Amino acid sequence: MGLFGNQFANVVEWEEFRDDMIFWKWSNQEIKKGSKLIIRAGQDAVFLNNGKVEGVFKDEGSFNVDSDIIPFLSTLKGFKFGFNSGMRVEVLFVNTKEFTVRWGTQSPILIPTPQLPGGMPIRANGTFNFKVSDYMALIDQIAGIKQSYLVEDVKIRMTAVLDQLLMKWISREGKDMFNLQANAFDIANGIREDLDMQMMDIGIAITGFQVMSFNYPQEIQDMITKTASHEMIGNLQKYQQVSMTDGIASGKVHGGGAAADMAGMMMGMNMANEMMKNMNRGQDSGGGEQRQSEADKGAASTAPSPSSAEGGKKPNFCPNCGAKNEGANFCPNCGQKLG
Incomplete structure (x- = not known):
């Protein structure tokens, strides 16, 4: 699996990287002199020796293990690579993304x-x-x-x-x-x-x-829906408004049937309410004028009409259009009754 199966291997990197992998451990390999460490974006490299953390490297890039890495490891400082020997460490690559x-x-x-x-x-x-x-x-x-x-x-x-x-x-x-x-x-x-x-x-x-x-x-879920419906029906006025609006919008409120009867009843009630409101407003704001008008009408009804005042005599001029009359019962010009 690893690239360090022989003394010429010289790259330490995350070989099996996957987006859904949280960490991957490079282990049981011998790092030779001149080896390189490669850290890619979104990765940290943790060096372990006998289960102990020696150092954590977060910068991405390519690094020489013997010159860039070893001097910064706590217990491996001064470690000298031999001709054919290396050091056995584990490198834990950690995915740092969320x-x-x-x-x-x-x-x-x-x-x-x-x-x-x-x-x-x-x-x-x-x-x-x-x-x-x-x-x-x-x-x-x-x-x-x-x-x-x-x-x-x-x-x-x-x-x-x-x-x-x-x-x-x-x-x-x-x-x-x-x-x-x-x-x-x-x-x-x-x-x-x-x-x-x-x-x-x-x-x-x-x-x-x-x-x-x-x-x-x-x-x-059906029970929750039914409960919500009952709560709306508990407010009769709201239920009536919604029912009529839905019926008119859907075209169901026309002709006969229960929906049309309900809509008709509601509209009749609304019209009656409006009439009562108008009557109340008229009584509040124009009561005096109404009483004066009724008094004027009463006075006018007791006043003698022109015909009764003059004993049934035909007027010489039509009271409607002013045309001259020669004793006819109707005005020859406009047809107004004169007698």
């Missing part, structure tokens, strides 16, 4: 709730972010026994405790079981803090945790 991983519950989590004695079955999914934060813890707990470590390994370790953390933070402080999405941020933040404490033991920091959605069984 990883983003999708997660999802494998089976429903039964969250205790008074409404359901057996618990509320809930599934959830989202993403989490992590990166290597402590090389010593990583070496002590993982790298000491493994040649490499993958993102999938971290995901398996994380999901092993995720169900308990979800149950803890969903149940905490009486979260609304039927509207968990509203509390997704608080739930995710609590899980991130607890998960970070557990992963710290292996040198991994959880830098982010997100809950994208909570999923209920279909019967529970």
Whole structure:
């Protein structure tokens, strides 16, 4: 596998690099005089001797092991390469980037709730972010026994405790079981803090945790929808407004039928309300004028008409258009009755 199977090998580098690999250990190889260390972007190289960290090199580039590296190693300073001999050390290459991983519950989590004695079955999914934060813890707990470590390994370790953390933070402080999405941020933040404490033991920091959605069984989702509908129906005025608006928009409120009857009833009630409002406004603002008008009408009704005042005599001129009359019962010009 390695390039150092013989005395002429002279390159120390991450030979099996993968985007999903957290670290890879170059080990059981003898570094010869004149060997080179290659560190690429996003990598750190940790030199180990008998399990002890000798030095961490973070700068990317190509370096001479005997002139650029050995002088900076704690216990290997002054190490002299022989003609055919080298030094046996391990080099742990660490991926320094932040990883983003999708997660999802494998089976429903039964969250205790008074409404359901057996618990509320809930599934959830989202993403989490992590990166290597402590090389010593990583070496002590993982790298000491493994040649490499993958993102999938971290995901398996994380999901092993995720169900308990979800149950803890969903149940905490009486979260609304039927509207968990509203509390997704608080739930995710609590899980991130607890998960970070557990992963710290292996040198991994959880830098982010997100809950994208909570999923209920279909019967529970139907119940939530029905409950929301009942709450809206409890407000009759709002229910009537929504029903009429939906009916008109969809074209269902026309002709006959229950929808049309309801719409007609509602429109009639609205018209009656408007009429009552107008009448009340008229009584408040024009009561005096109305009473004066009624008085004027009464006075006019008691006044004698021209015809009665003159004993039925035909007027000489039409009161409507002013045309001269010669005793006819109707005006010859406009047809106004004169007698």
